Amino acid sequence: MEGQSEVQEQKRKATGKRRLSSSSSSRSSSSSSNGNASADVEMATATLSVPKEPCRSFSGRKRSNHKNKKSAKKDAASRNTQGECVESSSVVDASPSQEANRSTSQSPLDASESSTVSDPSPAPEPEVAMVVAAASSREDVPIIPGLSDNTALVILALIPLSYHQPLKRVCKKWQRCLTTVESTNEVLDMRKFQGVxxxxxxxxxxxxxxxxxxxxxxxxxxxxxxxxxCPCDYTFNSCDKESAVAGTHLLVTGHSSTGTTVWRYDLHTNEWGKAAKMLQSRCLFASASHGKYAYFAGGSCEGSVISSAERYNSQTRKWEPLPDLHVSRKWCSGCILDNKFFVIGGQGSEKQALTSGEYYDESENRWVIVENMWPAARTQPPGQxxxxxxxxxxxxxxxxxxxxxxxxxxxxxxxxxxxxxxxxxxxxxxxxxxxxxxxxxxxxxxxxxxxxxxxxxxxxxxxxxxxxxxxxxxxxxxxxxxxxxxxxxxxxxxxxx
Known part of the structure; x- marks a missing residue:
């Protein structure tokens, strides 16, 4: 018995020595492999990044994967519900304040961050106003949905001009149609075509x-x-003024603190603004309106009776010179007769009453005098x-x-x-x-x-x-x-x- 126990004790000692030697050899092998640690990490990362098909040899893994799919669907459904709630609250509870806008814009970001990368929740749809604004700026979108652009322009042409300015705020498409660009305005052109x-x-x-x-x-x-x-100064407001019309512009001339001034009111925009100065300062002149033009002739300038003439173009907003009258005159009147600008009566440079008249022939760019056109001047002294x-x-x-x-x-x-x-x-x-x-x-x-x-x-x-x-x-x-x-x-x- 004692011999057997000694033999067993020797075997245990030998086994312990072998374990000690194997552990030391493993430590030496691990220390020798430190140089290749980065390569092992890269290989492990690449191995993890490659999706593996589920092992079909174990039924337990099938059940676990099935449970994972069910839980993922539930999470996605809950995230969709949360996204819908955030979207509805951002539309209904919209506020012009910065704090409210900041809180509504932050909610969708929080919802997206709480979801996993592998299964993101759908982003909320844009607001209706943004969709309308984006659609109205596209060329393929009609002016009025459901109608052709030509029919829509006819409808807009029937609206009074005084309402055009607020209608520009409806959408970008309407703003473009109602705005004059380079002497062209789609709605105004349609008004002329339709005879409105x-x-x-x-x-x-x-x-x-x-x-x-x-x-x-x-x-x-x-x-x-x-x-x-009219934003004019006191001098202009209290002076004697004269007016004429050219296109959609009402021109009012008078004297301000800086000299002869022309104010322009635009019916299309419902705004006043200063027009360009006349080519020659004048008052007590003859004027007449004809389409886009306003004609001016004669008058008085610094105490002298003048014969110059000019016209204002409402499309270019510029003054254009005309030939001089045959007779210098003031206190005269003007009109458009047979598409010609007539200047009638008035007072001459010698303070004589003028019975003649004259008209401007645009085809020949000259004035034609008409004798004895205003005989009433003999009984109506100009100025009185x-x-x-x-x-x-x-x-x-x-x-x-x-x-x-x-x-x-x-x-x-x-x-x-x-x-x-x-x-x-x-x-x-x-x-x-x-x-x-x-x-x-x-x-x-x-x-x-x-x-x-x-x-x-x-x-x-x-x-x-x-x-x-x-x-x-x-x-x-x-x-x-x-x-x-x-x-x-x-x-x-x-x-x-």
């Missing part, structure tokens, strides 16, 4: 208890609107009475005699005038001053003027007379009442666009 016309009568009248302000009257719908206050009150309806010239307030019609073939009858107001006390006498469409409008009572009182009414329906000046109809004015008209201009 809009009439406005601009008035500057004496105010009862407030500062003078330009007003516009729509005779079709019998409505008034106040223009924005108002300039000739003239208006043209369907290429027929009419005039009101300031001394008798009789309406007369001009016969072009014989160069004579035929009396038609009295106008609604005598206006004898004011010698024709303070009354608007204009052609509006197919009618003649008499605006304000002296009342029949005399004593310097004025009538705050508008009357109209249709020449085509009446042989004589009877049947004047009441159009409307002048608001907040005593009836004395300083300036009057008619715009038909």
């Amino acid at each position: 016309k809009e009439t406005w009568v601009f008035l500057l009248a004496s105010a009862r208890q407030q500062r003078q302000q330009w007003r516009a009257f729509d005779p079709v719908y019998n409505r008034w609107r106040c223009l924005p206050q 009475t108002a300039p000739p009150l003239v208006a043209v309806v369907k290429d027929q010239l009419y005039a009101a005699d300031a001394s008798t307030m009789e309406l007369n019609a001009y016969h072009k073939g014989t160069n004579t005038w035929r009396p038609l009858g009295p106008v609604p107001y005598r206006s004898v006390d004011a010698s024709g001053w303070g009354m608007g006498f204009k052609a509006v469409g197919d009618e003649i409008f008499v605006i304000g003027g002296s009342s029949d009572r005399g004593n310097g009182t004025f009538c705050d009414q508008i009357h109209a007379w249709p020449p085509a329906q009446m042989q004589n000046a009877d049947g004047w109809r009441l159009v409307g009442q002048l608001p907040n004015t005593s009836g004395f008209i300083y300036n009057c201009a008619v715009m038909i666009v």
